[in-house]
Amino acid sequence: MLARKASETMLQDWADLMASHLSVEGDAALLAEAMALAQHLDPHLFDTLYHALALAAPVAVPLTADGSMAARLGNLERLQHYSLTGP
Incomplete structure (x- = not known):
């Protein structure tokens, strides 16, 4: 949500969240x-x-x-037989 709604302050917001010493599951x-x-x-x-x-x-x-995601990232394999918009 930070990336979509507060992209200009996202990194600082994230740093503030990490500084709050909350437990984070997985790799930060x-x-x-x-x-x-x-x-x-x-x-x-x-x-x-x-x-x-x-x-x-x-x-x-x-x-x-x-x-479109495959084209933007460039290093994702595209599933040719599947479509997000239908057959």
Whole structure:
């Protein structure tokens, strides 16, 4: 939500949240990368969490059915037989 609604203050907002000593499950660096992708590419953070994880995993093959996302990131494999808009 920070990336979509407060992109100009997102990084400082995130730093403030991390400074609050809340417990974070998972890797904070992965979440930060997902936030950067969301800010740069304008999808929902939920979508970019998947992409950030897939891009960070050395043996993963990142896949998407979203043609525009595949074109924007460039290093995602496009699922040719699936479409977000139907057949």
